[in-house]
Amino acid sequence: MTRIERMSSEAAVNLGGLDGPALYANSSGETIQANEAAIDLLGPGWESVAESLVNQAAARTNVESAHHCLLTFGAKDGAGRRFAVHLSRDEGGSWLLLIDDEIAPDLIPSARLEEILESTSDCFFALDSTSEIVYANSHAASFLGVSKDELLGRSLESLSPMNMQFSEAHNKAMVEREATTYDSRLPGEGRWIEVRAYPAGDGMAVYFCDITDKVQTQEQLTFLAHHDALTGLPNRAYFQEQLRKAVARSNRGVPSALLFMDMDRFKIVNDSVGHAAGDEVLQEFARVVAVCAREEDTFARFGGDEFALLLDDATMAEALVVARRIQDAVREHAFVADGRQFSLGVSIGLAPVFGRGSGGHAMALADSAMYEAKRLGGEQTCVMTEPAEPPQGETVGGNPAPGA
DSSP states (O other), rough: EEEEEEEHHHHHHTTTTTOOOEEETTTSSSSSOHHHHHHHHHHHHHHEEEEHHHHHHHHTTTTTOOEEEEEEEEEESSSOOOOEEEEEEOOOEEEEEEEEOOOTOOOOOOOHHHHHHHHSSSSSEEETTSSBBEEEEEHHHHHOOOOOOHTTTTTTTGGGOOHHHHHHHHHHHHOOOOOOOEEEEOHHHHHHHEEEEEEEEEEEEEEEOHHHHHHHHHHHHHHHHHOOOTTTOHHHHHHHHHHHHHHHHTTTTOEEEEEEEESSSHHHHHHHOOHHHHHHHHHHHHHHHHHOOTTTSSSEEETEEEEEEETTEEETTHHHHHHHHHHHHHOOEEEEEEEEEOEEEEEEEEEESSSSTTTEEEEEEEEHHHHHHHHSSSSEEOOSSOSOOOOOOOESSSOOOOOO
C-alpha cells in the first residue's frame, strides 16, 4: 500500500530547496511525499490527488527516457481539474514532479515552468492544436539555428531538420494522444537526435537532444564487433554469418565458393624485422587481395596470417580464376617492411558452399585444402569438394616455394 505523507522541510531542502508545488516518489512507488505548496494547490483530499498524479505520470511516460517530461492530465478529485507536471527521474529511479495549474490551451508555460525548461539541457518546443509552435526554449532555437521569436507561429513542416519520422510521431501524439520516443538522423546532416513527443492539452510537447556522440560511439563499437582491428576487414564472426546466408542461397540454386588463405613465408618477416613490421605487411597483404575481390564478396581476416574470401554467386571455375589472380598479385607485389623487401606467396584452399548446415562443412573442406596446398610447397590452390576424398584434390599454382 502506498504511503502518502507531508514532505519535511529538511527533505525539501535536500531536493534543491523546493518552494513551488512538488511531489516526490521513491523508486518503488511505496512512498509519496508532498511539500506544503503542493498540498495547498491540490486542496482537500490532496493525498488521493497526489497519488493519482504520480500513477498517471508513471503510466504515461517511458521511464527509460524520462530525463525531463512535460505532461498535462487530470486529477481524480471530482472537480475535473487538470495539472501541468514537469517530471524528472534520477539515476536511482526516484520521481520528482513539479506541478502547476493546467497549462493554458496555447501551451505557453508559466514563468516558473519556463525557468525549468530554459535550465534543462534538452531542446523543447510546444505545438498548439493547429501544429503551430507557440513556445520554444533557447536550446531548441539554437539547435535549429534561429531565434526564439522566429520559431513562434511556424508550422511543423517549416522546420527543415525535421523529417517524415518526426511527422509520424507528431501524428501519433496529436491524433492518437500517445507519447512516442525515437532516434532519427537529420536529413542532409550527420547529426542524430532523440525525440520525445507527448500529448499536452490540445497540442503536443516535444523534447529532443543531440545524441550524435552516443550514436557514433555505438556505431564504432558495432564496427569493432564485426571487423578486425588491424586490417579493418570483416572478422571471423561476421564472415561466418555471411557464410550462413550463402548456404541459404545455395538451397535456392545460387552457387558460392569459399577460399581459405594462409600467407607463405610470413614467419620470415616477423622473425627478421619484428611483429610491428609484420603487422604492416598483413595490412598490405589485405589491400593487395581486396583488389582481386568484387564488391559483393566478403573478404575477412581470421587471425594471424589466415584470411578467407567468400565469392557470392560464383561457380568453382570462376573461383579458380580469382584464386589464380590472387596468387599472381601476391607473388608480384614487393612487400616492404622496416626498409627490407620480402617476396611472399599465398596458399589457398578452395571449396564449394553446400546448401546444408551452417557453412562449417565448406569451411572444413577449404581449411583442409589450404593445408594440402601448404604441404605441397605453398603458392598453390587445392580444391576439395568432399571430405571423404583424400586431401589431394586439384592443384593450381606455381612451383612449390621453399621455406613455405
